[in-house]
Amino acid sequence: MKFIKLSLAAVAAFSLFSFTTACDENTMNQMENNRMNNMMNENNMENQSQQKDVPARIGYYMKIKNALVADDFQATRDAAKIMVKNDKEFATMANAIASSSDLVEQRKNFKKLSAAIYKDVNDNEINTTLYWNWCPMAMGGEGANWLSMQEKIQNPYMGQKMPGCGSVKETLKK
Incomplete structure (x- = not known):
């Protein structure tokens, strides 16, 4: 009887650990999405007349990045189309992503967008x-940077094949 109780306790502990570990990744993504949406909503209400809408721009960029992390071609295209519609300054680069024929091409165009957004943020x-993150393996070993709202690496260039590949090169806070 003791063995059965001990076994049940071990199974329950393992199940709880597995559940919290699986939920942790979803919770982090949800928190980042909430931060992006809050930034876009706050800035749209406060600064609708401003031409430069940096927080909204960052939100559009993060939606593209997250879709690339998930290896989701259509979600990447859709997120880029939203940026095309709402951010005239970066519409050309976002349109290059939206009109790309595959994930490889989307990622090449995302590299250009990342460099431009980084400059804009600075x-x-x-x-x-x-x-500001760096992956030395991206682009066939050429390497590439991207911005993220969380310190944990979620690589848009390697996607689900190697989502944790890369390192933080710079923390930006103004």
Whole structure:
């Protein structure tokens, strides 16, 4: 009887650990999505007349990044189309992603967008912490950078094949 109780306790503990570990990744993604949506909503209400809408731009960018992390071609295309519609300054680069024929091409165009957004963030004030990440294996070993709202690496260039590949190179906070 003791063995059965001990076995049941071990199974329950393992199940709880597995559940919390699986939920942790979803919780982190949900928290990042909530931060992006809050940034876009707050800034749209406060600064509708401003031409440069950096927080909204970061939100559009993060939706593209997250879709690439998930290896989701259609979600990447859809997120880029939203950026095309709402961000005239970066519409050309976002359109290159939206009109790409596959994930490889989307990622090549995302590299260009990442460099431009990084420069824009450094030239303007932001009210959040961003991480400038680097993956040496991206682009066939050429390497590539991207921005993230969380310190944990979620690589948009390697996708689900190697989501944790890379490292934080710079923490941006203005």
